[in-house]
Every structure is written in C-alpha cells, then in structure tokens.
Amino acid sequence: MRSGFIAIIGKPNAGKSSLTNRLTGEKISIVTPKPQTTRDAVRGILTTSEYQMIFVDTPGLLRPRTELGKYMSRETDQSSRDVDALVIVIDGSRPFGKGDRELVESRLKSGIPTYVVVNKVDLAGYEKTYPILSALSPLMKDEDGRGAIKEIVPVSCATGENIDALRDMLAKELHDEVMYYPEGDVTDRPVRFVAGEIIREKALLLLQDEVPHGVGIIVNVFEEKKGSVYIEAEVVCERESHKRIIIGDKGSMIKRIGEAARKGIADMTGKNVYLKLFVKVREGWRNKRNYMRDLGYGD
Structure with a gap:
C-alpha cells in the first residue's frame, strides 16, 4: 500500500x-x-x-x-x-x-x-x-x-x-507506506461540515451575483439518528438588503434553498433530512475575526 x-x-x-x-x-x-x-x-x-x-x-x-x-x-x-x-x-x-x-x-x-x-x-x-x-x-x-x-x-x-x-x-508520486485514513473514508471533514457546505452551495447557485461572497453558514444543530438527520442552520449575510433577497417574496427563495439543500444532504447521507434555515445579518463579517470564527474560518 x-x-x-x-x-x-x-x-x-x-x-x-x-x-x-x-x-x-x-x-x-x-x-x-x-x-x-x-x-x-x-x-x-x-x-x-x-x-x-x-x-x-x-x-x-x-x-x-x-x-x-x-x-x-x-x-x-x-x-x-x-x-x-x-x-x-x-x-x-x-x-x-x-x-x-x-x-x-x-x-x-x-x-x-x-x-x-x-x-x-x-x-x-x-x-x-x-x-x-x-x-x-x-x-x-x-x-x-x-x-x-x-x-x-x-x-x-x-x-x-x-x-x-x-x-x-x-x-507514481506516492511513496509513504502507511494508510492515513480508514478504508471507506472519502473526506477528512465531518458530515456536519459537509452539510453546511451543501447549504452554502445551493444558496450560491440560487442567489443573485451581489449576494454570494457575503454568505456564510452556521450549523447550530446537527442530530443524526438511525434513519434521519435533523439540522438547524443560519444563513449569514452582511446587509439587510441581502437578507431580503435571501428570504425572497413571502419566503420563496429561502424555501427553494432549503429544498435543494435538503435533497443534497439526503443524497449524501442516505437518510431523511429535516432542515430549518434562519437568515441573520452580521454586518461586515468577512472583516471581523470573531464573526469569522463563528462561521468556522479561523481558530
């Protein structure tokens, strides 16, 4: 090996x-x-x-x-x-x-x-x-x-x-004679992290161009049971105007993001997914290290 x-x-x-x-x-x-x-x-x-x-x-x-x-x-x-x-x-x-x-x-x-x-x-x-x-x-x-x-x-x-x-x-460049990860592992990241990334992916795909760079995800609750996963997550943005876009008319956009993310997470886990999304504003979070840490960027 x-x-x-x-x-x-x-x-x-x-x-x-x-x-x-x-x-x-x-x-x-x-x-x-x-x-x-x-x-x-x-x-x-x-x-x-x-x-x-x-x-x-x-x-x-x-x-x-x-x-x-x-x-x-x-x-x-x-x-x-x-x-x-x-x-x-x-x-x-x-x-x-x-x-x-x-x-x-x-x-x-x-x-x-x-x-x-x-x-x-x-x-x-x-x-x-x-x-x-x-x-x-x-x-x-x-x-x-x-x-x-x-x-x-x-x-x-x-x-x-x-x-x-x-x-x-x-x-041909591989030379180490050890196995770093157990057979069957496909990433070093936990399922909770990947679920958050899937939510962000669906948000990026559905939102307008001016919003995505300022979108981050915080997974507050991740409970995995035998046949289901329960998730509560925040979709974080930098402006109130962005929050309105993310929520959409009568909640239409956040509903679309949730439906797409739910399917993606279900495909990954093979389980039923219950997903609740909340939209919150943290002004200028990309330049504030305490906010960045909350979103998982930094120590």
Missing part, C-alpha cells in the same frame, strides 16, 4: 473542486460558477487495493481584500506545503496570461513534483488550448536551477477526458 498527499491549486473558477471530485469519484467539494466558492482546504480520499491518494482541494489564489480572503490564502499556502505532488489547474477556456505563467514559475521553485492541468478543453477546443500548451512547454525544461513541470495534462472535468491518465501519473 502506497499513500501520499496531492495539493490542487489554481486561480478561482479554474475547476479545482471539479477536478477533486472527478479524481476521487465522489462529491467532496461543492461546485458553483461563482468565484471563491471554496473557502477551506478540503481533503478528498481515494483508496484502492494499491494506494491511498489524498487530494487537497484549496481556495482559489487571489489577492486578498478582506480578512476572509487572507484566511483563504493561508489555507492554500499551508495546504500546498509538504505534499508529494502539486497540481496547478489552468482554465483552458481563457487566454494564458502573465499571471498564469508567474503562478506556475513560483510553484516550481518549491521542488515538489508539479503537474499542470489545462482544464475545460471541451469548452476551449484546439484553437484556445494549443497556445496554452505551447506557452507551458518551455517550463518543462529545467533552466537556471529552477524546477520543471513534470507533465502538462489537458483534461475536461465535465466529460472526464484524461482524468484516468492523470490519476495514474499522480499515483
């Missing part, structure tokens, strides 16, 4: 969470079209007869503008150290710019075996993908004492193209 940790990093919306889910074959991380959906490093665990591979899905790399942003940057930085391999995800549907190259070059200096995944090739097509691959190719050579990209892998998380090949490549 070989095992090891693989960190998955990249800019917001490059497809890191989708890649984690594809590589593990499980829904480990929530996925939405909104940038900065992932706020915590989440580990997805794939155990086979030959190896245990732990994928670390990280928040998108960005210049932090809030205390929450700083927390997310620390999560990414800390989670991409002391790993067996690094996967940098590039959005293949967008032009490859100076910032993308700087991101790759900065990570090569770590000396960690680095793979660059060009995602969304199903959307990009050959015309958009080829210039990216050409720009990355020189970085496969070791110049001036820097490290080099080990492999450049074009993939589609939507269709699964090249996912198996990527997984096989990464398996």
Whole structure:
C-alpha cells in the first residue's frame, strides 16, 4: 500500500473542486460558477487495493481584500506545503496570461513534483488550448536551477477526458507506506461540515451575483439518528438588503434553498433530512475575526 498527499491549486473558477471530485469519484467539494466558492482546504480520499491518494482541494489564489480572503490564502499556502505532488489547474477556456505563467514559475521553485492541468478543453477546443500548451512547454525544461513541470495534462472535468491518465501519473508520486485514513473514508471533514457546505452551495447557485461572497453558514444543530438527520442552520449575510433577497417574496427563495439543500444532504447521507434555515445579518463579517470564527474560518 502506497499513500501520499496531492495539493490542487489554481486561480478561482479554474475547476479545482471539479477536478477533486472527478479524481476521487465522489462529491467532496461543492461546485458553483461563482468565484471563491471554496473557502477551506478540503481533503478528498481515494483508496484502492494499491494506494491511498489524498487530494487537497484549496481556495482559489487571489489577492486578498478582506480578512476572509487572507484566511483563504493561508489555507492554500499551508495546504500546498509538504505534499508529494502539486497540481496547478489552468482554465483552458481563457487566454494564458502573465499571471498564469508567474503562478506556475513560483510553484516550481518549491521542488515538489508539479503537474499542470489545462482544464475545460471541451469548452476551449484546439484553437484556445494549443497556445496554452505551447506557452507551458518551455517550463518543462529545467533552466537556471529552477524546477520543471513534470507533465502538462489537458483534461475536461465535465466529460472526464484524461482524468484516468492523470490519476495514474499522480499515483507514481506516492511513496509513504502507511494508510492515513480508514478504508471507506472519502473526506477528512465531518458530515456536519459537509452539510453546511451543501447549504452554502445551493444558496450560491440560487442567489443573485451581489449576494454570494457575503454568505456564510452556521450549523447550530446537527442530530443524526438511525434513519434521519435533523439540522438547524443560519444563513449569514452582511446587509439587510441581502437578507431580503435571501428570504425572497413571502419566503420563496429561502424555501427553494432549503429544498435543494435538503435533497443534497439526503443524497449524501442516505437518510431523511429535516432542515430549518434562519437568515441573520452580521454586518461586515468577512472583516471581523470573531464573526469569522463563528462561521468556522479561523481558530
């Protein structure tokens, strides 16, 4: 049995969470079209007869503008150290710019075996993908004492193209002879945490663009019984105007969020789910560490 940790990093919306889910074959991380959906490093665990591979899905790399942003940057930085391999995800549907190259070059200096995944090739097509691959190719050579990209892998998380090949490549980087997690575990996060993330995912998918960045979830009650789960959770926002949007006309929006979240949690647990949602305003919580701690962001 070989095992090891693989960190998955990249800019917001490059497809890191989708890649984690594809590589593990499980829904480990929530996925939405909104940038900065992932706020915590989440580990997805794939155990086979030959190896245990732990994928670390990280928040998108960005210049932090809030205390929450700083927390997310620390999560990414800390989670991409002391790993067996690094996967940098590039959005293949967008032009490859100076910032993308700087991101790759900065990570090569770590000396960690680095793979660059060009995602969304199903959307990009050959015309958009080829210039990216050409720009990355020189970085496969070791110049001036820097490290080099080990492999450049074009993939589609939507269709699964090249996912198996990527997984096989990464398996060769595993060297530890221990099993870090029990067989059957698919994430290091408790069910309570995942339930909160599912609620947030459904809120992000249903709400207007100006609201999602300021939405957080606090699970106050989580009682799991033999055939059911009872949950009480707060949907936290930063403004009264956002609260009105989240609740909706006569409670229509919060009802939709609750119904979607209930189904998602039921699919995850295989149990009947009783979910109560409350909407509360905590002004400027993304810049207040005491509020952030209440929402699980920080010590």
